Amino acid sequence: MSNRPKIRLYVDHALQAGQTVDLSREQANYLFNVMRLGQGAEVALFNGRDGEWRALVAEAGKRGGSLVCESQTAPLMLPPDLWLLFAPIKKARTDFIVEKATEMGAARIMPVQTDFTNAERIRQDRLQAHAVEAAEQCGGTFVPEVSDLQRLDRVLSDWPSGRSLIFADETAMGRSTLLPELVAPDASGGGWAILIGPEGGFSTAERERLRALPFVTPIALGPRILRADTAAVAALTLFQTRLGDWR
Amino acid sequence: MSNRPKIRLYVDHALQAGQTVDLSREQANYLFNVMRLGQGAEVALFNGRDGEWRALVAEAGKRGGSLVCESQTAPLMLPPDLWLLFAPIKKARTDFIVEKATEMGAARIMPVQTDFTNAERIRQDRLQAHAVEAAEQCGGTFVPEVSDLQRLDRVLSDWPSGRSLIFADETAMGRSTLLPELVAPDASGGGWAILIGPEGGFSTAERERLRALPFVTPIALGPRILRADTAAVAALTLFQTRLGDWR
Incomplete structure (x- = not known):
């Protein structure tokens, strides 16, 4: 687990290598004001469909920002039905x-x-x-x-x-x-x-x-x-x- | 379970048939003000040692009161060690x-x-x-x-x-x-x-x-x-x- 970023964020967005993910105002506030992440910081993203991805902060603004997906860190694991x-x-x-x-x-x-x-x-x-x-x-x-x-x-x-x-x-x-x-x-x-x-x-x-x-x-x-x-x-x-x- | 009183109260007091149990101010407040019990109402008592007993309200006061134990309604059940x-x-x-x-x-x-x-x-x-x-x-x-x-x-x-x-x-x-x-x-x-x-x-x-x-x-x-x-x-x-x- 030590190679996976500590901050995990659910996003309603497709995830794949090189994918840019724009953040909502709430997400940007959480990452940049509450958790004080800056450009280049690591975040784990998941969307319920594509597993977990390591992403890097590309743009950190007061009311928004974006991440770029780097590589998959965990596969999708569905619970039992x-x-x-x-x-x-x-x-x-x-x-x-x-x-x-x-x-x-x-x-x-x-x-x-x-x-x-x-x-x-x-x-x-x-x-x-x-x-x-x-x-x-x-x-x-x-x-x-x-x-x-x-x-x-x-x-x-x-x-x-x-x-x-x-x-x-x-x-x-x-x-x-x-x-x-x-x-x-x-x-x-x-x-x-x-x-x-x-x-x-x-x-x-x-x-x-x-x-x-x-x-x-x-x-x-x-x-x-x-x-x-x-x-x-x-x-x-x-x-x-x-x-x-x-x- | 239908024969057991609905209100259950833990008391730090020996329990046996005919035993009078004096209530603390908090217990009296709970039974008589919050739950609005009157004289003769049923309460289940337990003390962690003598099982569960059906008791009747003998005296209902604003700052105190007492119950009298009637009969045992459940044996002591100790959890595993x-x-x-x-x-x-x-x-x-x-x-x-x-x-x-x-x-x-x-x-x-x-x-x-x-x-x-x-x-x-x-x-x-x-x-x-x-x-x-x-x-x-x-x-x-x-x-x-x-x-x-x-x-x-x-x-x-x-x-x-x-x-x-x-x-x-x-x-x-x-x-x-x-x-x-x-x-x-x-x-x-x-x-x-x-x-x-x-x-x-x-x-x-x-x-x-x-x-x-x-x-x-x-x-x-x-x-x-x-x-x-x-x-x-x-x-x-x-x-x-x-x-x-x-x-």
């Missing part, structure tokens, strides 16, 4: 879930409205920015897409064929956890999803519906009741070690 | 690590000062209060002790004989994770500990010392760099499913 569905909670914890899901390697982050979810809407743009920041920080070359808030019942009605849903059921305590239940790594040909409930749990109607759906596997996460952000990291850990890119 | 060592970081994330370690079932939480730790001191009393709050919230009957800040080098020099230390090494990426390395659940007769590094990682000297110690097992937590609070939950999940009380 895993969605994280969660019910938005208090602002700080929702931000944490997006950050954690990005670090842990979810491919898509989907806030869902459940019967006991208070949130009527979310700031999708703000949550997406959190995912970008987490990807910059964790050394990843991919940024998961954060969807807009959708109703859980509609998401379940429109569920894509072949995708398996792992449902963290706080009433399943004492039953076995993820590892033994998901028999084979290739048990799901159409990808995976994890559903974490809201702080108040799922309603009885939701739980009964979830348990009856053929693509749903309920799992328990230990003998204590976990907060939603803790449960998200725990379930993602179990998935990644058993079926994902921690193997 | 597992310590979590971590380097304190920004205040909010340190609070989160204490909360998460309590939810995830650590027996003892030990903030340690590493070469790259900025913190010179911590507010042990405030962190202990976070552990109490997390125990109240997660349904546990045990509260882990939060130690005062100690230097990592001294902790390692005084390491108790027979205790195994799992060291989350961010430079071990690509190597195998916890599960295959810790061969047998009874591999450690003297308990376990997990060490999570600071945001800036361990120094070279620390890493070399850790790797050379016979009681240390380095583990990797996936291909991305995790923040300390994420790494704590991930490592605790792996421990609990493999060796702890999630089995």
Whole structure:
């Protein structure tokens, strides 16, 4: 890792050798005022598609600037085809879930409205920015897409064929956890999803519906009741070690 | 769980049938002003030693009050003999690590000062209060002790004989994770500990010392760099499913 620049920046721009990348005002402010980089300084760039590139500062201005791509320093590493569905909670914890899901390697982050979810809407743009920041920080070359808030019942009605849903059921305590239940790594040909409930749990109607759906596997996460952000990291850990890119 | 009172309160008081428990001013304020409980209302009490008890409000005053224990609603459940060592970081994330370690079932939480730790001191009393709050919230009957800040080098020099230390090494990426390395659940007769590094990682000297110690097992937590609070939950999940009380 020592040959890779320390400052990492996500840009929505094609990356290839010799490519000039113009910076937004915010990016220029971050690089040149906050981090005090000057001309010729190194920055790592990624765009979620072309891996990570070493770039050099070509022009450092107060309100803008540009970088030039030099060479690729890491290939694109896509996370497993895993969605994280969660019910938005208090602002700080929702931000944490997006950050954690990005670090842990979810491919898509989907806030869902459940019967006991208070949130009527979310700031999708703000949550997406959190995912970008987490990807910059964790050394990843991919940024998961954060969807807009959708109703859980509609998401379940429109569920894509072949995708398996792992449902963290706080009433399943004492039953076995993820590892033994998901028999084979290739048990799901159409990808995976994890559903974490809201702080108040799922309603009885939701739980009964979830348990009856053929693509749903309920799992328990230990003998204590976990907060939603803790449960998200725990379930993602179990998935990644058993079926994902921690193997 | 439906027969257990919803409000849970940790008290530093012996609990047995018929026992009267006097409330502090803060506890009385919480129960009677914030939660608006009246005489005869139910509260779940635990003290970390006697399990969980259903208690009824006997006296509800503005600055105090008392409860009377009725019957035990859950036995004492001790977590595995597992310590979590971590380097304190920004205040909010340190609070989160204490909360998460309590939810995830650590027996003892030990903030340690590493070469790259900025913190010179911590507010042990405030962190202990976070552990109490997390125990109240997660349904546990045990509260882990939060130690005062100690230097990592001294902790390692005084390491108790027979205790195994799992060291989350961010430079071990690509190597195998916890599960295959810790061969047998009874591999450690003297308990376990997990060490999570600071945001800036361990120094070279620390890493070399850790790797050379016979009681240390380095583990990797996936291909991305995790923040300390994420790494704590991930490592605790792996421990609990493999060796702890999630089995």
